Amino acid sequence: MKIVQCECGHNNPYGTQVCEICGNPFDENEQLLNMRYEGAARRSQTYNTTIVDKIWNFFSSVKVGIWLIVLVLLGSVLGTVLPQQQYILSNAPPETFYEEQYGWFGWLYYTLGFHELFKSWWFLLLLALLGLSLIVASLDRIIPLYRSLKKQRVTRNTSFLKRQRLFSASEVEHPEESIQSVKKQLEQKRYKVKEENGNVLAEKNRFSRWGPYVNHTGLVIVLFAAMLRFIPGMYVNETVSIREGEYMAIPGTNYEYYLENEEFSIEYYDPTDEKYEAALERINGLQAKTYQTDANLYRNIGSTIPGAQPELEFVKSGKIIVNEPFTFDSISLYQTGYGTEFYKMMFQLANKETGEQFGTVEVNLDNPQEVHDLGNGYKVKVLDYFPDFEMKEDGPATKSKFPNNPGIAFSMISPEHPEGEISFVAIRTNVELGDNDYKMEFISMLNRDVTQLTVKKDHTLWLIALGGFIFMIGLTQGMYWNHRRVWLQQVDGEVWIAAHTNRGWDGFQQEITQCIQDTKLSEPVDQDVTVKKSKESE
């Protein structure tokens, strides 16, 4: 491999711009040195022949990184233009919903797949490219940067000093004493000071230079963990609704676990409470304060084939409250919603003419019992049941199997009509076939609560947490501390001061000014052209 040999005798890797040891710049320039990576040899700046080189260089470029960030940003904005599918009404079919609600634009949005934008292949690809770019860009920089900072020597090449942003050269009577005095001041400001032949290097907060790489590592871990969710078994996110008093298999457990909704309860804010009166009036009415399910967990020790009768063994019971999930075997059950549904309907068999009543009939909508014997020759038969009744051209039908709008066809048997008269009853509908002597009077309706739970299993959570933690550490270390270095050197009887920081030049300059107060050394001047101009105009 080619090397670059410096005057000081050190062999630098090929591509080095500033000697790792003495800081000798290898170009013949008078401009300020680009100190961002200490002039170290970065792979991306050195090789550009093979395909691998080209790919590496592409992904290590900050420009490309910024483009990727901006593309993810624009993609995300696109995802807010219309609601994502998960936020539209759950019973609305997306094929038609978007077009009906938003016209041609909605149709386009749906057709381009933007209704599930954050699951689309191109968005995931962008995230993957971002991750790749983070890895390549970080490796490209951290390794050479680490080498240079580790190898740096106290005494520096004079042109290195002269080409720092903060620089001054002063002729003083006692150079050594001046340097010692500044050194003491710097030590008080918690610089780590190294000395070599009367020259000084004071440095602090080098660790903050690793901040970006640490935070990028955290980000890569988070992105990786998010991708892991696509591996089966790592991540379960399902919902289940259970009626009060019933049990259901918990989705995602392969019929191993069953949950019973023993009781569902809900508490409302008191609308007469002075504190909330005004606000509750504005949203006219009831506002839930909290709701919960008292649940029993069972394990199925029998067959786990879908449809087979489970053999249940009680495991534990507990409450599932909003904000307080119920957890077992790495699965969490969250209380995410509730609903009510019609449960029982009460009717009365009555004579239309006389109004005489012959007994009540209770229809359990889960299992509408077929015959209700009221004695004395009066019977009521449930002929047909439509849980979600609607009238079609060819007769009554049901929209779904949920009892949203129950409709029941009865046959009313009486001593006068042993064959039965037919009556059809639904909410706000009463259809009679022929001229009946009897009728079914609706008395009341019993509702039943249904709890809605989210079933969650997430084996990537700890990894996301770890990544997030590393990310925050990296951000803090990189943003809240600055890496500062001051070089003091005797050159031809003069004392040279040169200084570098990765950010916060104004504060840094003030710090140095304070440190040289007791000496006759002249303040380092900011040699950056724009700063110079800006200061002159002051």
Added chain:
Amino acid sequence: MLQLSSNLLGVAFFCYLFATIMLFVASVNKRKQNKEEESTKKGMAVKWGIVIAFIGLIFQIAYFTTRWIAVGHPPVSNMFEYLTFFGMMIVVGSFVIYFIYRNTLVALFSLPISMVIIAYASVFPTDIKPLVPGLQNYWLPIHVSTVALGQGLLTISFIAGLIYLLAVTNQSKSSKQTRMIEVVMYGILSIVAFAVIVLSFEIVKYEQTFTWQNEQEQSLELTYSMPAIIAPNDSQVVGDAGGFTSLVEAPAWMKGVNAARKLNSFVWAMLGGLVLYGMIRFILRKRIGAAIQPLLKNVRPTLLDEIGYRSVAIGFPIFVLGGLVFAMIYALDAWSRLWGWDPKEIGALVTALFYAAYLHLRISRGWQGNRSAWLAVIGFIIIMLNTVFVNLVIAGLHSYA
């Protein structure tokens, strides 16, 4: 208690106003003959300005505490509470920068911005809203207040950027840059005008109801508390119109529950801003930017550039901590998921990505100074869109109704 807390907020507001005047006087007052006398006088004014601003901050903290006691939960759960808190965080941010750089200019500009936001907050209902179960979680106020602090600090970078632009832009002739600065000024003024308009109509108890039909053909009522420049599509006035009904109707596709009223508010804000801007231009007889520039003669642009960058450096980690990390912890606790691509969550992500892009652009040459300053302005617009626009226009889990 509630009354006390709103009085405290009023006092805080006037302290900020007073402090702004003090700092303003200090920065203008320099044509005195006696240099020495002048500089000590100026020093006193600056000192008092900062002290009064600090007293204002203490009053606002007292407002916050008393409201917390009155409401029973940390008062950051509706638009009024959130925006006042955000205003307070801008003041906190300017103090952070003041203690690092001892620069009063940033404070001089932050206080009015904070006041604009607090005034705007008072447009929203201040009554206590009971929290839905999902919001009764202690992570929620932690998340929200950290976000507000982050946004407050990021706003300081906008302020530094704005001062930078006001200072460096050549105002001797009209250019794209001078026009853009005027647009920013107009934007700020329209918020002010909007607050004034809403509060005025509130005082006269203006009310006007319309009936209209939504897409399910249900007949709905919509009540305006400002005269309807824009009425709901195909609507009728309810009751006695009292002369003025409306100028135009909202387009037919605007069928959201309150869409027409929101559009009406927006139009009022735009027109109010126009009137206010026009009046100021008429009095000054030059661009607002040109009028402010002479105050900024002693400003060192590179310092402002550094302050802008520094406040992003300080604010970005806090914003990310609140807006992404704490948000995820809260969402996991309450909604069973870390992240749901809710519009507000996307908003936080977009803000974070934008400032990440800002930080990376600053690594590249040529993006410091002017361009950075404009980026900071755009960043603030993103923050305001996400705080105000997303809440009011795009509904989601976070909408504070």
